[in-house]
Amino acid sequence: VLISDQVVAPLHGRPLVDRLGARGIPTELLTFPAGETHKTRPTKDALEDGLLRLGAGRDAAIVAVGGGVTGDLAGFVAATWHRGIPIVQVPTSLLAMVDAALGGKTAVNLSQGKNLVGAFHQPCAVYADVRVLATLPDRELRQGLAELVKSAVIADAQLFRWLERSVPALLDRDESALEHAIAGCLRIKGRVVARDAHDRGRRAVLNFGHTVAHALEVASGYALPHGTAVSIGMCIEAELAVEATGFPRPQVRRLERLLQRCGLETHVPAHLSREEIVCATRRDKKTRVGRARYAVPRSLGRMLPGAEVTVEVSEDDLRRALGGPG
Numbered sequence: 001v002l003i004s005d006q007v008v009a010p011l012h013g014r015p016l017v018d019r020l021g022a023r024g025i026p027t028e029l030l031t032f033p034a035g036e037t038h039k040t041r042p043t044k045d046a047l048e049d050g051l052l053r054l055g056a057g058r059d060a061a062i063v064a065v066g067g068g069v070t071g072d073l074a075g076f077v078a079a080t081w082h083r084g085i086p087i088v089q090v091p092t093s094l095l096a097m098v099d100a101a102l103g104g105k106t107a108v109n110l111s112q113g114k115n116l117v118g119a120f121h122q123p124c125a126v127y128a129d130v131r132v133l134a135t136l137p138d139r140e141l142r143q144g145l146a147e148l149v150k151s152a153v154i155a156d157a158q159l160f161r162w163l164e165r166s167v168p169a170l171l172d173r174d175e176s177a178l179e180h181a182i183a184g185c186l187r188i189k190g191r192v193v194a195r196d197a198h199d200r201g202r203r204a205v206l207n208f209g210h211t212v213a214h215a216l217e218v219a220s221g222y223a224l225p226h227g228t229a230v231s232i233g234m235c236i237e238a239e240l241a242v243e244a245t246g247f248p249r250p251q252v253r254r255l256e257r258l259l260q261r262c263g264l265e266t267h268v269p270a271h272l273s274r275e276e277i278v279c280a281t282r283r284d285k286k287t288r289v290g291r292a293r294y295a296v297p298r299s300l301g302r303m304l305p306g307a308e309v310t311v312e313v314s315e316d317d318l319r320r321a322l323g324g325p326g
């Protein structure tokens with residue numbers, strides 16, 4: 001059963017259903033409305049009703065064709081359908097190719113918080129074909145660049161320097177540049193996930209920028225796209241890292257400049273309530289005994305060593321870093 005959102009289904013979902021059918025693999029298509037606001041329990045219910053209608057049993061497999069929303073949703077459906085059936089991830093957005101499709105995290109959002117209900121369910125395969133990015137809107141391409149920059153910051157100073165040189169080629173959708181970038185990110189994520197699949201220690205390094213990003217998404221009612229939120233989140237958390245880990249201030253500026261050249265925002269939008277953002281960080285999954293924790297770098301390409309990669313930051317320090325109106 002192939003699952004796609006209603007934007008990707010006609011572009012890449014339906015053609016793949018037809019190709020699989022032509023190869024003698026009976027395949028059905030289930031769709032849902034596109035967008036983060038549909039990564040919810042009701043959408044999961046509707047997809048499960050679809051599986052029931054199709055009579056999908058334990059011998060079924062799910063193929064997720066789409067962006068990170070599709071991968072997270074379809075992955076969660078696969079994780080719980082008949083207590084778990086196989087999932088193949090076919091990411092079609094840059095963000096899903098460099099990040100979401102790999103690693104086995106699946107979830108839906110609640111209005112109170114991102115990804116609050118979910119499961120670990122590793123895909124049996126991930127197929128990323130850069131040619132499908134031809135139909136991806138520019139705005140979505142930029143969203144993926146945010147996670148690409150994150151991968152470089154947490155693990156690879158050389159990749160960061162390569163990005164500084166290669167932003168124009170990536171924005172031009174140069175296929176060899178895209179392949180180089182995607183492969184680099186997948187190597188980084190694969191290495192981290194292989195050592196800590198269930199996110200009990202070092203996997204938290206992948207969360208750089210995400211404590212603030214998830215809070216921004218919640219405070220904006222999911223109106224702020226994930227990549228944009230990660231871009232702003234990285235700038236705020238890099239600022240926090242100056243105090244917390246000695247992250248060099250000139251590198252904060254370098255990070256901001258690279259994100260801006262990618263066409264990404266680096267400041268918290270004025271209309272978002274700072275207090276709501278601070279409040280939303282309390283529900284972050286890294287929170288311990290009520291205190292938010294942040295996975296922040298020591299320098300470009302390096303996180304804290306060892307299993308404890310997060311630091312505690314006070315809410316007053318966060319308020320200062322968020323800046324802007326109250």
Ligand SMILES: NC(=O)c1ccc[n+]([C@@H]2O[C@H](COP(=O)([O-])OP(=O)(O)OC[C@H]3O[C@@H](n4cnc5c(N)ncnc54)[C@H](O)[C@@H]3O)[C@@H](O)[C@H]2O)c1
Pocket residue numbers: 005007008011034035036039066067068069070072092093094095096099100101102103104105106115132133134135136137140143226227
């Ligand atoms: N599981 C993980 O480890 C992980 C990691 C990072 C992000 N995520 C999740 O991923 C989600 C964000 O992913 P996203 O940015 O891909 O969002 P998305 O799935 O909503 O895709 C963005 C938009 O692009 C469209 N689209 C996708 N591919 C297309 C193509 N080839 N041509 C035309 N349109 C296309 C979609 O229809 C959608 O409208 C968030 O929910 C985030 O939490 C998960």
